[in-house]
Amino acid sequence: MKTRISPNNILRFTRRQFLFSLAGGVSLAGFPRLSGALPGPLYPFEIVPPEVSGIRWAHSSGKSPEHYLPETTGAGCAFLDYDNDGWMDIYFVNSGKCDFFDPSPPLRNALYRNNRDGTFTDVTEKAGVAGGGYGQGVAVGDYDGDGFPDLYVTQYGRNILYHNNGDGTFTDVTDKAGVGAPGWSSSAVWFDYDNDGKLDLFVCQFVEFSKDKNKDCRVGEDAKRGYCIPHVYRPTASWLFRNNGDGTFTDVSKACGIAAHLGKAWGVVATDINNDGLMDLFVANDTVANFLFENRGSGKFEEIGEPAGVAYSAEGRPRSGMGVDSADYDQDGWMDLFVANVDREMYSLYRNNHDDSFEDAAGATGIGGATRLMSGWGLKFFDFDNDGDLDLFLANGNPDDLIEQIHSQVKYQEPPLLFRGNGKTFRNISEQSGPIFSQPLSARGMAIGDFNNDGGVDVLISVNNGAPILLRNNVGAQNHWLGIKLFGRKSNPDAVGARVTYQAQDLKRSRMKVGGGSYLSDHDPRLVLGVGKRTKIDWLEVKWPLPGGTTERFTDLPLDRYITIVEGQGKWK
Numbered sequence: 001m002k003t004r005i006s007p008n009n010i011l012r013f014t015r016r017q018f019l020f021s022l023a024g025g026v027s028l029a030g031f032p033r034l035s036g037a038l039p040g041p042l043y044p045f046e047i048v049p050p051e052v053s054g055i056r057w058a059h060s061s062g063k064s065p066e067h068y069l070p071e072t073t074g075a076g077c078a079f080l081d082y083d084n085d086g087w088m089d090i091y092f093v094n095s096g097k098c099d100f101f102d103p104s105p106p107l108r109n110a111l112y113r114n115n116r117d118g119t120f121t122d123v124t125e126k127a128g129v130a131g132g133g134y135g136q137g138v139a140v141g142d143y144d145g146d147g148f149p150d151l152y153v154t155q156y157g158r159n160i161l162y163h164n165n166g167d168g169t170f171t172d173v174t175d176k177a178g179v180g181a182p183g184w185s186s187s188a189v190w191f192d193y194d195n196d197g198k199l200d201l202f203v204c205q206f207v208e209f210s211k212d213k214n215k216d217c218r219v220g221e222d223a224k225r226g227y228c229i230p231h232v233y234r235p236t237a238s239w240l241f242r243n244n245g246d247g248t249f250t251d252v253s254k255a256c257g258i259a260a261h262l263g264k265a266w267g268v269v270a271t272d273i274n275n276d277g278l279m280d281l282f283v284a285n286d287t288v289a290n291f292l293f294e295n296r297g298s299g300k301f302e303e304i305g306e307p308a309g310v311a312y313s314a315e316g317r318p319r320s321g322m323g324v325d326s327a328d329y330d331q332d333g334w335m336d337l338f339v340a341n342v343d344r345e346m347y348s349l350y351r352n353n354h355d356d357s358f359e360d361a362a363g364a365t366g367i368g369g370a371t372r373l374m375s376g377w378g379l380k381f382f383d384f385d386n387d388g389d390l391d392l393f394l395a396n397g398n399p400d401d402l403i404e405q406i407h408s409q410v411k412y413q414e415p416p417l418l419f420r421g422n423g424k425t426f427r428n429i430s431e432q433s434g435p436i437f438s439q440p441l442s443a444r445g446m447a448i449g450d451f452n453n454d455g456g457v458d459v460l461i462s463v464n465n466g467a468p469i470l471l472r473n474n475v476g477a478q479n480h481w482l483g484i485k486l487f488g489r490k491s492n493p494d495a496v497g498a499r500v501t502y503q504a505q506d507l508k509r510s511r512m513k514v515g516g517g518s519y520l521s522d523h524d525p526r527l528v529l530g531v532g533k534r535t536k537i538d539w540l541e542v543k544w545p546l547p548g549g550t551t552e553r554f555t556d557l558p559l560d561r562y563i564t565i566v567e568g569q570g571k572w573k
Contacts, residue, residue, distance in 0.1 A: 043434030044384060044418070045459060045471040053470050054119045057092055057110040061465040062101040062134075067227045068214050070095075070156045070184065072399045073206075076137035076520025077462040079449025080149050082127070083168055086562070087114040088449040088524050090460060091129070091138055091151065092468060098134035098157050100211040109135060109153065118452055128170050133157045137445065137520030141190025142493040143199045143243060152201065154185035154520070159203065163247075179249050181239045184209050189516030191270035191279050192492040193256075194299055195546050198243035199492050202258075202281060204265035207233035219402050226402040230320075231287040235262035238283065242299075257293075257301045264288055270515030271326035271335045272497060274356060277547035279497050279515065282310070284321030284339045292337075294356070309358045310337060310350050319345045320375075323446075323519035327381035328352075328510060329390050330424050335512060340376025340519075343398060343410045347371040365426045367392075367419060374414050375399060377519040378446020382457050385420070386479035386530030388507045392419040392426060395443035395461050395519075413440030416461065436471060449524030455481040455560060457528050462521070476530075482537055483562035484572075485526045486513065490546060491567055494525060497545030503538045504531040526562060535559070542567075 050056050061071045075093040082089050092110040095101065109131035112120035124130050133155040140149045148164035159181045162170035174180050184206045190199040207230055217228035237259040241249035253259035267284040274280075278295035285291060289311035293301040305311035313319050320342035326335050334352035341347055346368040350358035362368035371394070378395035385391065396414040403410050418433045419426035430437040445462035452458070456476020461469040482502075486495035496515040501508070511527055531537060537559065543551045544567050554565070554572055563572040 042474050044473065044475045045434045045436055046474055047436055048118070048470045048472050050467065052118065054115075054121060055090070055112055055468065055470060057112075057122070058467040059092070059094055059463060059465060060103065060107055062095050062103060063465055064100070065225065066100070066214060067217070067225055068100045068211070069209060069227055069230070069233075070134060070136075072227050072401070072464060073186070074136050074444060074464060074520065075462055076187075076445035077447050077460050077468060078138045078140050078522040079447050079451070079460060079524040080140045080151075080522070081525075082111065082149060082164060083113065084148060085114075085116075087116050087453060088451045089114050090120060090451070092462065093135035093138050093153060093445075093520070094131065095135060096131060096133050100214070101134060106132065108132070114451060123168070127168060128172075129162050131155070131160065133160070136185060137187050138522055139188035139190055139201070139516065140522040140525075141199045141201075143190065143201070144247060145198070145493040147487075147493070149525075152179070152188050152190070154188050154203065156184045156209070158182055159185050173247065177247060177249050178251070179203075179241050181205070183236060186266050187268050187516065187520050189268050189270050189281075190494065191496045191515035192545065193240070193279055193295060194242065195278065197488065197490055197492055197546070198245050199494060199496070200243050201241040201249065202268060202270070203239040203241070204268050204283065205236040205238045205263075206230075206266065206286070207264050208236055209233060219400075220405040224402055224405070227400050229287065230264050233264070235264050235288055237262055238265050252299065256299055257303070261291055261303050263291055265291075266322045267324035267339070267517075267519045269324045269326045269337075269517040270496060271337075272512065273335055273337075273352060275334065277497075277545070277549075279545075282324055282326060282337050282339075284324045285318070286320045286322065288318050290321050290339060304356060308356055309360070310339075310348075313345065314360060322375070323377045323379040323395075325379055325381050325517040326514050327390055328512065329381060329421060331509060333510065335514075338379065338381070338392070340371070340379055340394060342375045343373050343403070343407070347376055347394070366428060367426060370417060370428045373410050374417075377444045378461065378521055380446065380448050380518050380523065382448050383528065383530040384418070384457060384473060384476060386455060386476045386481040386528070387532045388504075388509050388530045389421045389423045391421045393417070393446065393448070393459055394419075395441070395446040397442040397444065397464065411440060413442050415439055415441065416443065436469065441469070442466060444519065445521035446518050447521040447523050450483070450526070450528065453562065455483060455528060457524070476528075480531045480534060480559045481528055482531070482540075482557060482559055483526050483528045485562065485564045486542065487564065487566045488544060489567040491544045491549060495545065495567070499543040500527055500529065500540065501543070502529055502540040504534040504536060505538070507531055507534060531559070
């Protein structure tokens with residue numbers, strides 16, 4: 001009788017034991033099987049239970065008979081190294097007091113410090129980042145360049161900017177900074193739109209909503225009250241805040257052209273779609289056309305979603321865009337786009353045509369068929385097995401808790417999906433990748449990060465009205481890798497927009513450090529570069545974000561460890 005690794009033994013299983021077992025193991029569905037003391041298949045991702053991780057926080061939506069729409073949309077999460085000790089900590093966003101919800105006792109967000117042994121300690125109160133409003137998402141960025149990541153928490157109501165004081169505490173500087181952004185905010189992203197070396201802030205706004213504007217939407221034969229489809233609410237303009245470099249920001253939403261386009265924005269990713277060195281924005285909208293804001297320089301954006309082919313479905317209809325990401329999945333040197341939609345719409349993988357237009361390749365890659373009846377939120381491209389090719393993780397769950405009464409083939413809670421990439425296309429490997437991929441969830445936010453520093457990028461899923469799920473990557477360490485933390489000097493501190501190209505024998509790959517991606521969430525800022533079984537990286541180049549910025553080349557690089565590269569120093573450490 002075969003048995004899986006007990007979750008309680010996950011953290012007792014050392015990396016040396018892991019590699020030893022791989023050497024004597026045999027393949028099972030493309031993945032190694034452990035031999036010896038811990039028999040059975042080793043799945044790519046294993047759930048780390050709360051009794052092991054120490055994470056006992058849970059999200060509470062305040063679900064009510066009135067079905068206020070924000071109840072079903074949150075919340076987000078993030079990996080970040082708030083204390084700069086080289087280990088990823090975790091931040092969770094919760095609901096809270098607003099015009100339709102007044103929980104007693106009050107709810108709070110949660111910051112968990114990484115104890116460096118696979119466990120976490122709740123330090124929320126000491127750090128001063130409990131939130132307090134009806135939270136939605138979080139964006140992490142070092143906006144003042146002091147070397148410590150700051151937190152921007154989006155909410156229904158008023159957002160919060162927490163400045164990292166560098167001593168384990170944060171200060172609410174929202175009013176001073178001028179980034180409260182009233183309304184219903186969802187995702188946000190830090191990026192440098194004007195290439196002045198400072199991180200600016202884009203904030204997605206969803207719809208005009210309040211307790212008084214809540215609609216009474218009925219579904220099914222018995223006309224039960226449910227969550228409304230967002231087309232019944234009016235669209236709003238998103239925000240762009242320019243970093244003034246003195247701790248304050250200027251609202252340039254109108255001046256840059258973004259405010260002229262009213263949307264219902266959920267997800268956003270900052271990327272460079274035309275290789276001009278200027279960061280563009282892909283914004284997923286719900287029931288209205290998606291936006292692709294192309295950066296024209298001089299502080300201006302042009303919305304090109306429709307001519308670019310990313311605004312509507314192939315039939316010309318708006319869809320319910322939620323999570324987004326951008327990556328050069330086919331390694332042709334141009335950044336592609338991804339957006340997850342609601343059930344019966346399929347998700348879209350937009351391949352870059354190199355001419356400001358895109359072609360939806362979801363059908364050809366099998367992603368379209370696998371997602372036809374699903375609803376996607378958090379998602380991310382990353383190389384989970386460190387073979388050098390980008391893979392794709394999708395967190396899913398229908399927003400309508402009555403959906404099964406309307407459509408028998410659609411489920412309210414849905415399992416995640418894992419697609420393995422080969423540099424050109426993708427294969428759905430969810431069924432053989434672990435129990436989590438058969439577990440129905442009301443997943444929303446999703447973040448990636450290597451919490452145990454073994455080179456295998458782990459996954460964090462936030463669950464609407466439930467406990468989050470931490471997934472440990474069990475297979476990344478079977479291949480060689482190099483982790484890189486980039487720090488900009490002339491460029492923005494987080495090096496958003498930097499391109500890393502590397503050669504390992506016959507393998508040559510390129511990665512861009514995008515801003516944001518997923519849904520309501522943010523990620524480990526380090527890049528993990530997989531090289532498979534190859535035992536040496538011949539060279540690595542970093543092209544820093546500024547137009548005409550320098551390209552630095554590095555050789556004699558280590559494997560299977562993290563390094564830091566500071567712009568202009570010409571060396572790694």
